[in-house]
Amino acid sequence: MNDLVHVILDEPQSGVWNMAVDEALLEESLRSGTVFLRLYRWSEPTVSLGYFQKETELRHDPRFANLPSVRRLSGGGAILHHHEQTYSCSLPPSHRLAQQPYQLYVEIHAIFAAWLTECGVQITPRGSNSDRKEEPFLCFLREAAPDLIVRGHKILGSAQRRRRGAVLQHGSLLLRASEHTPELFGLCELNPKFPDTIVAADQFAKRLASCLGDVFVTGELPGPVRAKATKLANERVATDSSIAPNWKVPIDQISTD
DSSP states (O other): OOOEEEEEEOOOBOHHHHHHHHHHHHHHHHHHOOEEEEEEOBSSOEEEEOTTOOHHHHHTOGGGTTSOEEEOSSOSSBEEESSEEEEEEEEOTTSGGGSOHHHHHHHHHHHHHHHHHHTTOOOEEOOSOOOOSSOOSBGGGSOOTTOEEETTEEEEEEEEEEETTEEEEEEEEEOSOBTTBTTSOOHHHHOTTOOGGGTTSHHHHHHHHTTTOSEEEEOOOOHHHHHHHHHHHHHHHHHTOTTSOOOOSOOBOOBOO
């Protein structure tokens, strides 16, 4: 494989910043051929809308009326990011998994499944897609084959965005239920002994990185990526349109949420 994976372990940040960084990493992978893996959380409860979702759907649910919101690059249903671990990986067009987008879901989710099994969690992939004509608003009420399921509850879902052959995949692992969505159980409700504090440890990052490349190095966000993310975040704040689509590149994506 001979790929070097640049691993970034971020502190909790705002939704606007988190999504700006993911977009900037995708652009950097496309520009420089770099492979990135990022683990991060959210500084406050935040709703991310899928690329095609309408803002009116969000405003119709009073639970989310006063929460910050942001639009993702990827499609699928809305996610309330609260007590969760989020990951993203960005691959250049030359990467083997950029040519096999569904296999990227499979391999990343397999790493999560193996680790959770070692932690004593009984977990299974869903294995089939939903046949519903209309999908629920929230991602974690939707059904897709790669989803990871614990006792009938979805605890990991991922989505992708492709841009001129490069691929961004990001996903959320539910750790605990939020007071805003108490119907969505996390691992701590489903398995009270689950050690959620170790999710972002270096060793787990190494395991995730192992399916993306042969060698990994942990570091901070590269300067050009930080500058691009700052520009993107400032544009959204300045125009007060953080939940409006700001990406003009034609969409070619797969979503599991």
